[in-house]
Amino acid sequence: MNKTICFIINCASNSNKAEVFFRNREPEVLKMFKQAAFIYIDEDGSIRETANKAAREYEVIVACGGDGTIKETANALIHTNVILGVLPIGSGNDFAKSIGLSTDFRKNLEILRSCKTSGIDVIQYGEGQYFLNTMGFGLDGRTNYYAAILNKWTGKLRYFLGGIYAMIKADRFTYKCSTNKNHIEGSSWMVVAANGAVEGGKYRISPDSCNSDGIFEIIIVKPISRLRLILEFLKLSMGFSFSKQVIYQVTTKECSLSLDQKLHIHADGEIVKQKSFSIDFKLLKNSLTVIKA
Structure with a gap:
């Protein structure tokens, strides 16, 4: 992948275990994405606002967390040219399964690196509000x-x-x-x-x-x-x-x-x-x- 990429990690995902899990794997991620940026968001931070700002600078935004993290990230990217990537480290991970991802972190990184993209449908349920699943x-x-x-x-x-x-x-x-x-x-x-x-x-x-x-x-x-x-x-x-x-x-x-x-x-x-x-x-x-x- 030659695109600029930013990983947004929801520290509260998976009962607050996501931060430690991802920090331990940062070196592995950097081997594949040498110029990657990492943004860790605590429980008081806004995932959507962070993704909105990151979308002005990066071509790919990777949501690292569960379905809620992916939803909030996606809400900032809909109708833009920015690509959504997913690393499922949440509880349900339903959307991730729908796009062919698994619980194998290494395999999911390989899928990200391949950058095989496709358009998906989203459902609007209010002014500026969307869900994926x-x-x-x-x-x-x-x-x-x-x-x-x-x-x-x-x-x-x-x-x-x-x-x-x-x-x-x-x-x-x-x-x-x-x-x-x-x-x-x-x-x-x-x-x-x-x-x-x-x-x-x-x-x-x-x-x-x-x-x-x-x-x-x-x-x-x-x-x-x-x-x-x-x-x-x-x-x-x-x-x-x-x-x-x-x-x-x-x-x-x-x-x-x-x-x-x-x-x-x-x-x-x-x-x-x-x-x-x-x-x-x-x-x-x-x-x-x-x-x-």
Whole structure:
């Protein structure tokens, strides 16, 4: 790679283990990228602002952390000529898997060095706000909320324990979902806008979703019994997807979602504060250039 490159490391990723992990591997990185710059961000720093400034100087910005780190970095690069690279050192690493990366740090560096790029779709959900993988409401958002609290645990176990606690606390809510072809309304445990197939490291929430196909999916869990909900969650935990009879699935490029109450919400695993009872989603085709396997 002959391009200028900057690595942005979120020190808080993976329960505050990311900084030590990456500092120990700086020499390995510098062997491949001799002029690389490194920016370490503590929990009070703004990843998006840092990426925005770095994008004025570097041709490639590498997000080093989990899905939330990648989301915040990507939000600064959308509709620019700057390339997004990824080194997954977070908990779920769902987006990284969708572009062919693994947990092998050396292999991921080799992929970065190859600089094989491709455009991907992103979903806009507010003014200047975008997500890459999934955005969840209700039970899904609550699971991520509890997973964030359970920070002494790492990886997939955090999401499993968060999901168990969320199912005990969660309630159904009322929604209205409208696209140019469909209108669905009713009661639900959770609604997910999905641009990727997996979240939480292994949960196949929307197996048909792909971030380069020009569409996204809305997954709505029907108001099944709490016992059935727990059984479906256990299936997800074993690598299966939802039973078709317990969900509605809508495929679209744009969607409006209305809610009857304030809910727990996440975007790419990061907690989002609900500002409105109505959210509009719009797919932006090939609006971000990323380095893929």
